[in-house]
Amino acid sequence: MSGERRGRCPSCGSDAVTHVLFGMPADPGGLAPWMxxxxxxxxxxxSDRHCETCGYRWIA
Structure with a gap:
């Protein structure tokens, strides 16, 4: 899962996007730092995405 791309914010175009994961992961230590x-x-x-630059939240 940590190989997934961050993507870009649809509001400001920034690539500083945090992915929010829901549930109980078997290995939370295996998450990328932006998850x-x-x-x-x-x-x-x-929302499962959050832009660290402008604060916009959305569902991917």
Missing amino acids: SLGGCVVDGAP
Whole structure:
């Protein structure tokens, strides 16, 4: 999973994008530094991407 590309923010074009993962990963130590854990209890359809530059959040 850490080989996945970060992508670009659809709002500002920055490549400083954090991927938010939901659930209980077997090996959280294997995540890329630009991936974060969002927990295992999720209500609705939360955003799974976050731009570190402009703060925009979206669902990829």
